[in-house]
Amino acid sequence: MIATCIHDEAFSRKYADVVESVCAIARSRFAQGRSSEARDLLRAAMQLTTLLGDEPRQLPLLLAEGEILAAEYLCTNAEAEYMLRILGRARELAEEAGDRKSLADSYHWLGVARYFVEFSAGSAVNAREESYREALDCHLKAMELREKLEDERGVSESLFQIGAVYERRQQADRALDCFSRAIRIADRAEYPDGKVEPVRHLAYHALMQGKLDEAAQYARQALELREKSGFKPYLPFDHLLLGEIRFQAGDLEAAETHAAKAHALAHEMGYGRPAASALVVLGDVLARQGKADQAKEKYNAALELARQLQIPALLSRIGERLGHGG
Numbered sequence: 284m285i286a287t288c289i290h291d292e293a294f295s296r297k298y299a300d301v302v303e304s305v306c307a308i309a310r311s312r313f314a315q316g317r318s319s320e321a322r323d324l325l326r327a328a329m330q331l332t333t334l335l336g337d338e339p340r341q342l343p344l345l346l347a348e349g350e351i352l353a354a355e356y357l358c359t360n361a362e363a364e365y366m367l368r369i370l371g372r373a374r375e376l377a378e379e380a381g382d383r384k385s386l387a388d389s390y391h392w393l394g395v396a397r398y399f400v401e402f403s404a405g406s407a408v409n410a411r412e413e414s415y416r417e418a419l420d421c422h423l424k425a426m427e428l429r430e431k432l433e434d435e436r437g438v439s440e441s442l443f444q445i446g447a448v449y450e451r452r453q454q455a456d457r458a459l460d461c462f463s464r465a466i467r468i469a470d471r472a473e474y475p476d477g478k479v480e481p482v483r484h485l486a487y488h489a490l491m492q493g494k495l496d497e498a499a500q501y502a503r504q505a506l507e508l509r510e511k512s513g514f515k516p517y518l519p520f521d522h523l524l525l526g527e528i529r530f531q532a533g534d535l536e537a538a539e540t541h542a543a544k545a546h547a548l549a550h551e552m553g554y555g556r557p558a559a560s561a562l563v564v565l566g567d568v569l570a571r572q573g574k575a576d577q578a579k580e581k582y583n584a585a586l587e588l589a590r591q592l593q594i595p596a597l598l599s600r601i602g603e604r605l606g607h608g609g
Contacts, residue, residue: 302328302340306347313351316515316552321351339380345373346388353396355516358554360403360592366396387428387437394421394444402451403594415448422448435472439465443481450484459488476512479505486524495532502528519545519557526564530571539568559588559597566604579605 305328312321325348332340349370352362370393377386398418405414422444429437446461462481469477486501506521526541546561566581582604589597 302343306343309347314514318355322348342373342376342385345369349373349392353392356399358556360594363400370396383428383432387425390421390425394418415451419448435468436474436477439468439477475508479508490528495528498528519549523560535568535571555588555592559585
């Protein structure tokens with residue numbers, strides 16, 4: 284009976300509509316910082332596809348969950364194997380179905396996932412020229428598909444991701460070119476959300492160059508764009524960047540304000556990495572104010588989170604402040 288219904292066109296359309304709606308709701312919940320709710324919805328829908336024996340319908344569900352896991356991996360450093368497995372299966376299903384849009388998206392999120400896994404495992408922000416090879420390959424494939432599909436929004440996203448790899452490889456000129464192109468295409472496509480990350484990375488580059496006014500200008504723009512986009516999970520990182528910039532500029536009050544906002548948002552969503560980083564900035568402010576004991580409390584709280592996350596660069600950063608290796 285079920286097998287007969289599955290092949291009925293009207294039923295199939297309604298079924299596809301349900302899956303599409305679940306994915307849209309899940310993405311909305313995730314954007315609001317409600318990751319657990321989003322994934323519960325997707326798992327419930329996945330159980331339905333399993334019950335009906337309709338594996339091809341799992342493609343959008345796999346992509347949606349993989350997207351959530353990849354996007355928040357920077358915050359959680361969790362479930363890497365599972366994340367890569369479901370995104371790999373999404374890619375296989377997209378190839379089998381000849382679905383070029385989903386195939387491009389699966390390559391995109393596989394690239395994001397592999398980038399964040401390698402980034403979080405590293406002991407330093409900068410890397411060797413041969414690093415992030417798998418991530419770069421995925422993003423180049425995604426961009427090629429998106430160019431053929433004339434998907435300007437997708438091309439803009441891929442350009443940013445490619446630029447991020449070059450940034451890690453310390454190839455600044457190539458990275459900045461990708462970020463600028465991503466912003467131009469996002470403007471042309473009337474896709475302001477696509478500008479957030481390239482603009483934020485322009486702020487980071489300016490900060491590394493010691494151009495604090497320029498860095499602050501870009502960072503404020505990125506924060507405003509993020510707030511307008513309604514995407515909450517990365518707001519802690521935007522506040523953290525502004526906090527770092529204001530700290531470097533000697534504006535301790537603003538640095539503390541942004542770090543406190545970052546910590547509150549990260550704690551609310553259960554994201555350990557930005558919470559730990561915010562505690563480090565708060566500790567730095569207290570240390571600059573001569574409050575060594577209070578600073579040490581912040582660093583120790585950050586260390587506890589960092590040990591749970593097992594992120595080498597974060598452990599090293601905190602260890603430096605405490606005078607040991609973490």
